[in-house]
Amino acid sequence: MFYMYLPIAGNSVNILLILGLGGFVGLLSGIFGVGGGFLMTPLLMMFGIPPTVAAASDSNQIVGASTSGTLAHMRHGNVDIAMGVMLLIGGIAGGTVGVQIIKLLRALGGADFLIAITYVIMLGGVGGYMFWESLQGLKKSKNSTAEVKTTVEEQKSGKKSFLQKLPFQYKFEKSGCNISMLLPLGFGVLVGILAAIMGVGGGFIMVPVMVYLLRMPMHVVVGTSLFQILFTCINVTVMQAYSNKTVDFVLAVLLLLGSTIGAQVGTSIGKKLKADQLKIMLASLVLLVCAKMMAGLLMTPTIMVALKGGH
Amino acid sequence: MKRVVYGLLTVVLVSLAWFGSSLAAEGPLSLKLAKTNIKISTFYNGTTLEVTGTLPADEDVVVQVSGPKKDVHLKEKGKVAGFLWMNKTDVSLENTPAVYMVYTPTGATATQFLSPDLGVGYKALVKDITINPESADKAFIFGEYVKLMEKSGVYAINEDTVKYGTPDNGTKSFTVTLAIPSKMSAGAYKVAALAMKDGAVTNRVNEDLTLELSGLPAAISSMANGRPLLFGFMAVFIAVGAGLLVGVLFRGGGGSH
Numbered sequence: 001m002f003y004m005y006l007p008i009a010g011n012s013v014n015i016l017l018i019l020g021l022g023g024f025v026g027l028l029s030g031i032f033g034v035g036g037g038f039l040m041t042p043l044l045m046m047f048g049i050p051p052t053v054a055a056a057s058d059s060n061q062i063v064g065a066s067t068s069g070t071l072a073h074m075r076h077g078n079v080d081i082a083m084g085v086m087l088l089i090g091g092i093a094g095g096t097v098g099v100q101i102i103k104l105l106r107a108l109g110g111a112d113f114l115i116a117i118t119y120v121i122m123l124g125g126v127g128g129y130m131f132w133e134s135l136q137g138l139k140k141s142k143n144s145t146a147e148v149k150t151t152v153e154e155q156k157s158g159k160k161s162f163l164q165k166l167p168f169q170y171k172f173e174k175s176g177c178n179i180s181m182l183l184p185l186g187f188g189v190l191v192g193i194l195a196a197i198m199g200v201g202g203g204f205i206m207v208p209v210m211v212y213l214l215r216m217p218m219h220v221v222v223g224t225s226l227f228q229i230l231f232t233c234i235n236v237t238v239m240q241a242y243s244n245k246t247v248d249f250v251l252a253v254l255l256l257l258g259s260t261i262g263a264q265v266g267t268s269i270g271k272k273l274k275a276d277q278l279k280i281m282l283a284s285l286v287l288l289v290c291a292k293m294m295a296g297l298l299m300t301p302t303i304m305v306a307l308k309g310g311h
Numbered sequence: 312m313k314r315v316v317y318g319l320l321t322v323v324l325v326s327l328a329w330f331g332s333s334l335a336a337e338g339p340l341s342l343k344l345a346k347t348n349i350k351i352s353t354f355y356n357g358t359t360l361e362v363t364g365t366l367p368a369d370e371d372v373v374v375q376v377s378g379p380k381k382d383v384h385l386k387e388k389g390k391v392a393g394f395l396w397m398n399k400t401d402v403s404l405e406n407t408p409a410v411y412m413v414y415t416p417t418g419a420t421a422t423q424f425l426s427p428d429l430g431v432g433y434k435a436l437v438k439d440i441t442i443n444p445e446s447a448d449k450a451f452i453f454g455e456y457v458k459l460m461e462k463s464g465v466y467a468i469n470e471d472t473v474k475y476g477t478p479d480n481g482t483k484s485f486t487v488t489l490a491i492p493s494k495m496s497a498g499a500y501k502v503a504a505l506a507m508k509d510g511a512v513t514n515r516v517n518e519d520l521t522l523e524l525s526g527l528p529a530a531i532s533s534m535a536n537g538r539p540l541l542f543g544f545m546a547v548f549i550a551v552g553a554g555l556l557v558g559v560l561f562r563g564g565g566g567s568h
Contacts, residue, residue, distance in 0.1 A: 003356035005493065008535055011495035012356040048463060048494065060546045067554025072561065113391050121560035234547050241543030244533050249546050250527070256550055260557035297395045301388050303462070305455040306398050308384040 008248035009053045015254060020035040022258025025197055027067045028071065029259065030266020031273070032282045033061040033222030036124075037231045038289055040255075050307070053248050056240035060252035062201065065259035072267040073223030080174035080220055083229040087206065090188020091195070091232060098196025118197050120293055126208050127286030133212075134280035141276065153275045162267065175216040175224070187213055201236075203229050206288055211279065218275035228258035313363055321501065339363045340372070340514040342504040347518065349491060350525040355439060357493035360520070362502065363486050368478035369507045372485050373424045373431055374414040378500040383407045387447070395403070403443040404453055410465045410495050414472040414487045421470040429512055431505060432468065433457050464492040497524045 021043060025036035037058050044054035073079050083228030105114055166180030187209045196248045203225055210221040241247040268280060345361035366372045367424075382405045386398035413431060415421040425432030433453070442449040460466035476484035489502070499521055506514040524532050535542045 003354060003493075005351055005353060005355040005528050007351075007524060007532040010494065010496040060550055063547055064550035064554040064557075067551045068557045068561075069554075071555065071558030087562045113395075113397060116395070116397055234551075237547050237550070238540070238543035241535065241546060242539045245539050247535065247543065247546050247550075249531055249535070249542070252546060252550065253553075256553050260554050261561075263554075264557060264561040297397065299396065301396055303455055303458045305385045305402070305452060305459060306388065307459070308386055308401070 006248045006251045009049045009050050018254040019258040022255035022304045023262040024257030026262025029065050030069050030263035031270040033225035035201040037201045044164040053245045056246035057248040057251040060247050061255035062233040064256040065263045066226045068260040069226040069263040078219045078223030079227045080172055080224045083172045083175050084224045086184035087188040088228045088231050090185040091192040094189035094192020098193040123286050123290035127283045130279050130283035134276045137276035142215040175221050312410050326499045340506045340516050342516045342518050352525050353527045358491045360489040364504055365482050365484050366506045367482045368481050370506045371416050374487050375503045376412040379498045380406050380408050402447050405441045407440050412467045414469045416473040417471045438533045450476045463494050465494050497522050
């Protein structure tokens with residue numbers, strides 16, 4: 001009872017457990033605008049799903065959750081489509097370059113080392129900075145009612161002259177910035193490369209890039225990130241199903257049922273939280289995953305072999 | 312002429328008597344599976360399988376489930392930069408059974424039935440397995456692989472599980488309940504009963520066991536493998552549809568910006 005067989009994963013799972021897992025990750029997705037792949041894949045592996053099937057089926061699930069989340073954010077006016085499209089184009093180009101880099105490194109050896117180190121540095125760096133910065137923001141907002149936005153504006157002015165000289169200037173209305181299209185495109189490429197190296201969707205890198213480098217308002221960041229993730233994951237799902245036959249549709253549907261509802265609830269919760277509160281929560285989550293990964297790297301394993309394709 | 316006929320008859324009778332007695336020495340070992348075909352349907356979560364049989368009263372029986380053989384590709388963990396534990400070296404175990412479970416009799420120590428000479432137990436499996444690269448430590452790698460498989464439930468040495476009935480007329484019955492974990496995928500398996508006496512196998516019988524996908528799992532598996540591109544688009548289409556549906560259903564809950 002309450003169990004369902006997953007034909008591609010070759011194992012059965014507790015329906016309630018997977019629904020709950022989908023709901024939890026969908027909630028995070030709705031609140032923070034991350035796909036949640038960096039959390040979901042390791043959790044699914046813990047429940048006996050092969051790593052390749054876990055990653056591919058999760059991307060299928062993210063398609064559903066991010067559709068639901070994007071729709072909710074669009075309704076709130078939180079999606080900057082033009083910005084999302086630029087980041088997406090950059091992300092796909094970067095992803096293609098990243099895959100080639102990994103192929104080259106695998107041939108030369110040492111790819112796994114690079115992946116693990118990139119993971120820890122990115123998670124630790126991004127999480128640490130976000131945590132510190134949001135803490136400062138929260139402290140400031142306690143002292144005065146002025147928005148953190150003012151400090152952002154101050155920091156912005158220094159770089160203004162250089163950024164305004166770049167060609168293809170465009171007014172991204174929802175994001176409230178007038179910048180060159182090359183900027184989101186370039187950052188998209190960088191995130192795409194990192195995401196391909198790390199084997200993740202890149203939401204947790206893209207969000208800080210939009211917040212700190214593109215200076216977009218946090219709520220628009222979340223909506224735009226989900227919009228971009230939706231298209232990235234559609235591409236990944238079709239490619240994984242076609243090339244590797246690793247998309248477990250039953251698993252994806254179970255996760256979907258939980259995550260689409262979770263994403264809606266998450267969006268409502270996110271609306272009630274302040275930008276700094278959102279950032280500090282996401283930072284804590286990223287730091288937690290980083291700490292778990294570090295522990296895995298430093299502690300002597302109980303089993304000295306792993307099936308190829310795992311972490 | 313009569314003498315020749317009597318002579319031939321005597322030879323035939325003596326031969327038959329000798330042949331019969333030699334069979335009796337090997338023992339009347341029998342094995343029966345409650346089912347030889349297990350269907351993996353939508354709500355399947357593994358199952359159990361009743362196995363019964365008979366053997367000579369003064370012998371022991373070990374039941375073994377194994378198959379199908381495959382090449383396993385692994386990563387051996389090692390230290391990088393002196394302190395980071397990572398998947399380091401590629402290593403393959405060829406001709407390794409995907410499933411291997413042994414059931415030993417109640418009231419007897421399992422170790423007496425497990426040895427390469429008897430062809431039972433993990434050490435017996437190592438003989439048939441080849442490792443690539445050859446320079447790798449086969450016993451160590453296979454030992455670690457066994458730990459990994461035991462964790463997922465497809466390798467096991469189940470002690471004290473085969474139960475005997477009361478001996479009658481020189482034979483006794485045995486029963487054992489096999490665990491068929493959900494991780495045991497569709498395929499052809501062999502269930503073997505090995506009769507043992509004084510540290511040697513006296514007789515062996517095999518039965519085939521098939522696990523096959525049926526219903527929804529079969530339909531999904533055949534589409535994912537037969538029409539992968541269509542399957543990918545269908546998966547995306549349904550995910551987008553579910554996302555939109557939930558989005559519309561939650562419309563009332565959304566606030567203004």
